[in-house]
Amino acid sequence: MNIGEVAARTGLPAKTIRYYEEIGLVSPLRDVNGYRAFRESDRHKLAFLARARALGFSIEDCRALLALYEDDHRASADVKRLAERHLEKIEEKIRTLEAMRETLSELVEACAGDHRPDCPILKGLSEEDQSAPSTGVA
Amino acid sequence: MNIGEVAARTGLPAKTIRYYEEIGLVSPLRDVNGYRAFRESDRHKLAFLARARALGFSIEDCRALLALYEDDHRASADVKRLAERHLEKIEEKIRTLEAMRETLSELVEACAGDHRPDCPILKGLSEEDQSAPSTGVA
């Protein structure tokens, strides 16, 4: 299988697949012409990665998940721990975004949105009394 | 005011303030010794930026907001449009993250998390029948 077919079948851009090879997530063979030759197992790995990435796992998490996936003697506890930590990060991000939404939607609602310069949004952003809210978002 | 004081009073790291100067968001004066000399107006701008960033606005959005803030003849409609577009992006991100949380928490719950290798999380990630979910997340 050439990279184009793998890309089509996994939904990953060819560029991304090359990048994953570069960082050692997959190691396709090479044809004599220099083209990457993907085995079924490579394609399978890449599909796994695509799904893990779609769930928001970092590349390093994906690497760990893949290692666990390929380890017959893994303990499901290790996988679960990883997933739980990730779940917490997602929930944290959701909370941060919801706080932003809350504040922002209040400001937006208060704004007339007409030709005049008076604007509660700008006013809210320039108010001195609130210390800069630290969202801790990455 | 030196950078240290501004950093302490805005909550922004000095490094970030230097970066904001580099990209033209603020233009502090310079003392004869080469130190940045921040005016009240600079500090105010930086506090504005800190709050806008905390609401998740991109740097370019912040630049636009700052320009509107300093334009006495702005129309609040312009500010509102910008904020609404950003609000939509936030909501989109929340939806994406909630979908991740949904899937992930199901997998986590299904996983025994013990010493055995059987793991619904890894199984879920390796299943072929579902095409790689496209979350459209950035």
Added chain:
DNA sequence: ATAGTCCTTCCAGCTGCTGGAAGGTCAAGG
């Protein structure tokens, strides 16, 4: 004079790709 804390610039690196240039390879058609 010295120590310690500030400040300066510059360069490199983080995540996870993505775009583009310059060029090799292959299959089909004339």
Added chain:
DNA sequence: CCTTGACCTTCCAGCAGCTGGAAGGACTAT
């Protein structure tokens, strides 16, 4: 045999938004 076009290759640069560190100057207190 030659060309066209679609594929593939490598390499280099860039995105956002900082962050860390090195190397060195400036200021304050003793």
